[in-house]
Amino acid sequence: MSKSTVVQASSSVPATAVTPYRRSLPLLGDTLGFLARADRYLMETHQRHGNVVNVSLFGRRWTMLFGADANQFVYQNRGEQFTTAIWEFFFGPFFRRGLLMLDFDEHRLHRSIMAGAFRKEALERYLPLVHERIHAELGAWPGGDAVVAYPLLKRMTLNVGSEVFLGEPPSPQAARVNHALIDMVRAPTGLVRKPLPGTRWRAGAAGRRVMEAYFRELLPRKRAQADGDDLFAQLCRARGEQGEPLSDDDIINHVILILMAAHDTATSTLATLLYQLARYPEWQERLRAQALAGDARPDYAALQGMQELNWVMHECMRLCPPLPIDPRGVHKSCEFEGHRLQVGQGVLLSPWVSHRLPAHWREPDTFDPERFAPDRAEQRSHPFAFVPFGGGAHKCIGMLFGEMEIKAAMHQLLRRFRWSLLDGYRMETSFLSIPIPKDGLPLDISAL
Numbered sequence: 001m002s003k004s005t006v007v008q009a010s011s012s013v014p015a016t017a018v019t020p021y022r023r024s025l026p027l028l029g030d031t032l033g034f035l036a037r038a039d040r041y042l043m044e045t046h047q048r049h050g051n052v053v054n055v056s057l058f059g060r061r062w063t064m065l066f067g068a069d070a071n072q073f074v075y076q077n078r079g080e081q082f083t084t085a086i087w088e089f090f091f092g093p094f095f096r097r098g099l100l101m102l103d104f105d106e107h108r109l110h111r112s113i114m115a116g117a118f119r120k121e122a123l124e125r126y127l128p129l130v131h132e133r134i135h136a137e138l139g140a141w142p143g144g145d146a147v148v149a150y151p152l153l154k155r156m157t158l159n160v161g162s163e164v165f166l167g168e169p170p171s172p173q174a175a176r177v178n179h180a181l182i183d184m185v186r187a188p189t190g191l192v193r194k195p196l197p198g199t200r201w202r203a204g205a206a207g208r209r210v211m212e213a214y215f216r217e218l219l220p221r222k223r224a225q226a227d228g229d230d231l232f233a234q235l236c237r238a239r240g241e242q243g244e245p246l247s248d249d250d251i252i253n254h255v256i257l258i259l260m261a262a263h264d265t266a267t268s269t270l271a272t273l274l275y276q277l278a279r280y281p282e283w284q285e286r287l288r289a290q291a292l293a294g295d296a297r298p299d300y301a302a303l304q305g306m307q308e309l310n311w312v313m314h315e316c317m318r319l320c321p322p323l324p325i326d327p328r329g330v331h332k333s334c335e336f337e338g339h340r341l342q343v344g345q346g347v348l349l350s351p352w353v354s355h356r357l358p359a360h361w362r363e364p365d366t367f368d369p370e371r372f373a374p375d376r377a378e379q380r381s382h383p384f385a386f387v388p389f390g391g392g393a394h395k396c397i398g399m400l401f402g403e404m405e406i407k408a409a410m411h412q413l414l415r416r417f418r419w420s421l422l423d424g425y426r427m428e429t430s431f432l433s434i435p436i437p438k439d440g441l442p443l444d445i446s447a448l
């Protein structure tokens with residue numbers, strides 16, 4: 001933490017600074033500007049107003065806290081000043097009581113019970129299924145001009161999810177669950193937040209019912225399985241320190257959130273990887289040479305050892321973190337850099353901005369994977385400068401799984417295909433939910 005930062009977690013310390021307010025439209029605030037170009041909005045807000053600024057977004061006021069020190073203060077959450085329950089503001093009731101929305105002791109307990117399903121030994125057991133599913137998905141990819149890549153990536157991560165997390169190979173039933181999930185994720189992006197006929201909200205509520213019914217039906221079989229390797233079966237067997245199991249409702253809530261948290265984030269990152277490797281064919285060839293030199297289905301240790309693929313993946317997550325902003329609610333009033341944060345207030349961190357601050361990153365707008373090489377290691381300039389997976393107690397529990405899946409997919413993609421951009425193409429990003437290519441990312445793809 002820099003010396004100039006005054007971080008106080010106590011309400012007894014008087015706040016000294018007047019927080020600037022970014023002027024915006026009445027009622028609408030800056031929402032339209034944010035949705036149109038969140039990248040520009042975030043950078044400009046930080047440049048104009050500094051590390052702490054009040055803004056009006058998504059129909060409410062927020063205090064934006066920029067920079068690695070702010071990330072550290074909020075993510076470490078030493079005095080339990082911040083709650084994640086505010087995520088429900090974005091997700092609505094569709095992902096209620098998932099791990100991300102639990103706080104403090106309850107969160108610690110559930111996270112410790114779930115941890116086994118995300119450890120290295122569990123990942124090693126998932127990996128053959130991940131490889132197999134990716135292989136089958138890529139076998140169905142068309143080659144040719146202007147292949148729209150994003151929907152193919154999305155189908156791949158959804159199907160990996162249902163196979164590895166639920167133990168369900170692709171089937172009409174699994175497709176129904178995937179469809180329900182898509183409806184639930186889309187629901188909060190609609191303008192109407194009530195289940196009126198024809199609204200996304202209503203489709204999301206129906207999706208939640210489909211999911212719950214499906215998991216409730218599956219539960220007795222999963223609970224009875226002594227040795228199922230899928231994540232659902234593992235959560236059924238998981239026990240806390242005192243031997244306590246998760247209740248049926250808890251398991252259902254956790255699995256639903258995991259399905260959501262796992263697939264869009266990985267799909268967004270894979271899309272960035274395909275795009276950047278098409279922009280920088282020298283990197284694509286460099287990675288391809290290594291992929292072709294390795295096994296067709298590398299084991300966990302071999303994937304971990306793919307250093308350059310790691311740099312490229314992290315550079316893509318730096319430039320386009322799947323969560324460009326990360327919300328918290330103030331649970332106990334406190335102060336950051338002299339600015340008072342009141343109970344109930346919404347706070348937004350911005351990984352997007354943190355990943356572009358020249359204090360930590362040399363030429364931050366340049367695609368330069370070697371910044372992650374051991375001799376430069378720019379991500380180490382501050383423990384909270386690079387936060388694509390968040391930090392502190394809620395740091396992504398699926399980080400190792402996500403990285404494993406992304407690397408396994410890239411390994412096979414590089415071995416099977418070469419891809420390039422259409423003439424003059426530049427990817428535009430939609431920020432309606434997490435960053436995705438507006439036009440689905442058309443690419444020229446040829447089989448090797």
Ligand code: HEM
Binds near residue numbers: 269321322390396
């Ligand atoms: C590129 C891939 C991924 C990225 C960038 C990512 C990002 C994140 C971030 C930023 C958070 C913290 C949110 C916050 O603190 O507000 C988070 C939490 C979480 N992620 Fe991921 N995630 C990824 C993949 C996955 C996968 C594959 C899974 C499951 C297999 C997963 C499950 C979760 C869960 C359950 C949480 C909540 C953790 C908690 O509250 O303790 N994520 N993720």
